[in-house]
Amino acid sequence: MKPPLLLIGQGSNDDADSAEFGRFVHRLRCRLDQRAADVSGGYLERATPRLSESVASLVARGHHRLVALPLSLSRVGEEWPAALEAEARRHPTLMYDYGRPLGPDPRVLALLAERLKDAATEMPRLRPLEAVGGRYRQLRAVDTPPDYQPGHVEPGETAVVLVGEGSTDPAANAEVHRVSRLFWETHAYDFMTVETAFVSVTPPGVPGGLERCRRLGAKRVIVVPYLLFAGGVLERVWAQALAYGAGHPDLDIRCAEVIGDCDTLADVVIDRYEEALQLA
Template sequence: MIEPEDAPPLLVVGHGTRDENGAADFGRFVERLRARMRPPVAGGFIELSPPPLTEAVAGLYGDGHRRVAAVPLVLVAAGHGKGDIPGAMAREMVRHPGLSYTYGRPLGPHPTLLALLEERMAAALAPLPGASRDEPTAVLLVGRGSTDPDANAEVHKVARLFWEGRGAGGPEQGHGLTAVEPAFVSLARPSVPEGLERLRRLGARRVVVLPYFLFRGVLPDRVAEEARAYGAGHPALEVVCAEVIGDCEGLADVVAERYEEALAGDIRMNCDTCVYRIALPGFADRVGAPQTPHHHPDDPADGHGHGHGHGHAHAHAR
């Protein structure tokens, strides 16, 4: 990893969660980055839980930093990565004269993240007896879900990439995966039960439910609850729930890579499928829509109502 002597601080920006365990995971991850990187590292959330982003920025600004590299701690470029975090950073520049920032891109899809997902799958299967552990397995990859088709398509892409080389008949042929299907826990379909039902009808006898989430939270808990409920109602299908990606060195590697990209100006966004640039069927009204961040209750200066520039209600549970 190349870090110039005058490299700006890394600002890790998360969405936030109402789950104390998830907030603690974020805090431990920021500490991990501090321990391995030479530039200063700060982290904050745009809403729902402390530490707030505005506090993290104020700390860096108070230490004399006038330029930061902000990396959104999100897996896909949905509304938070495309609008809310840049909007929050725009407000910080108003609050702190002379502040500027370079913006990194979302973390996924990335080969390291695929490898981490494979590790979580293997860990979920490890407690099973040896003979049972080797039986063919299907995977249901569950993302958060979004009203942005580009973000939902990214989850489908990750599912396909996870299948490639790991599926039965693929180049490695050692994993025994019979299928990898995507699903969502909110705002998009198929739902977790719908995804499990599809795999059951395709002939799966065992499914590993693999949450495509960084840290623990309300939604990952909901994924596990819905998966276990479905399994209880379909005893012929073995449903195994894996853990989230979590605080680990592999995830830190990806964030460090996104930081270096931001410094180099190598930011490759999904502009070809972005509803704010391209008139996709059913979303033409969003082209050119202003990226107005919604109300963030943890921001003491924000009291302008709860709404998005693209005009949909925004319910949060993480």
Template sequence: MTDPQALLVVGHGTRSTAGVAEFTAFIDRLKRRTPTAFPAVEGGFIELSDPPVTDAAGALATTGHLDMVAVPLVLVAAGHGKGDIPAALLRETVRHPGMTYRYGRPLGPHPVLLDLVAARVDATDDGTPRDDVHVLLVGRGSTDPDANAEITKVARLLWEGRGWAGVETAFISLADPAVPAGLERLRRLGARRIVVAPYFLFSGILPDRVVEQTRAYAADHPELAVTVADVIGDCEELADLVEERYAEAIAGDIRMNCDTCVYRVALPGFGHRVGQPQRPHSHPADGAHDHGDHHHDHGDHGDHHGHDDHHHDHAPAAPQATTPDSSLGRR
């Protein structure tokens, strides 16, 4: 590889037009940093919405940017960050001979994200002192226990030193406790003022569901003051963090947690997932995929399958161009 490399930002995708617009605006924000920070920037999704990652990678390749850094625009290393995105990137190296990439790590947890979430919570301020406010941090939820544990870690980091009465964790999909259960726990702990903080980058079906479930719970408990904070959103601080992940990938400073990775370690109840073969995610705009293969509809995501590709020596084998749906194995 030769420095500097182009930046390829890979998002999950959403059926929300507002979420796609926010992602697009964020990519435009990063593009305004060229050529000082990056020689070129493109962004795409692995599923659900356009542009697909194959278009973004192709746009870089056709303009001569075959060496790139791919930064997963995800908050935790679950199935999409560990496998779906790397598998899609490996497929692009088949489509574009000579293409090479370095894979950055997920965005969180990071102090920048903690500060942004705290700012969104503070923006709901009704004058109640922080030590009388409880926060419910709501993550996406995953069948990867390591990813769910990361959300709990973020909640604890958000609580430490910031003066709130307490910070609890809930999930909107695939993991417990659900949002109503999290709110009920806070009520039983004595909370009277609760701010629900969706731990999401942009708008989407799942953040909307957080709002709906919170409003339903609040309507049944008029004695409580319950509000929902905004998602993190398109902002300069988030762009700074992506630039940081880009820089550390170029420097080779990629430090990821493998000690509790479900695809390396036989965690209780998940032993069958160690060494599980993987394949790229399905995207309707990518003609190489069988649209009915392995992905089920879970609203904005299907984190029911995960993968491990955060170390190159354990990366999925490159897919064969003539068999686009073949399973991607690992050593």
């Protein structure tokens, strides 16, 4: 039997993010069951199960070697390997191999291109967010008449804003800028530009990215979240885009979906798992 795969998430207080993380762990468990490998998932903070609980469960089931993989698109901080070192001290018989983050894998970029294509499809424009039960509904509903038809906009008149979470680590922020350039040259070369923005912590924010596109002459801007799963961070992206759009009604602003739980993303994770085993 192969060593189990342990997916590590940052963790948040958002139930939607945790639910999609859980569904993705289940997808991988079903996929790797054919290869006789167990799959578990744990968070560094805030959400459950915590990393320590998942490791303890694997050890209790007789596993003393595992492959740990940070489920992250960007460069991870020192707290990730430090957390694993702490678990190794807590369980002296435990050995682990550390896999690479997902990063701008070509398949991840292809998934972003699919989300961009879906958002670029001619459709009615955004309407204000509607609060329901303390959360916000889908952003891309309409506030226009049923017979409204948006004017045709060429790709060369359309700009893209790739939005990362934002970090205090300059290298992590630089990586998002690198992804924007890779995405433009490999999947979005017909568009006017691909600009970079961040949800928080570091500039430019989503409004700053949209403003740059407007000043470049874009008639339409598509916001593409560089995020794995839906949740509170995605809602903040949508809310910032909508707030900017309210002051610029002549600019057609679209918001794409996150990468999400899917088989292609699972393929990337499984390849990282096999790579870590080969390098061990």
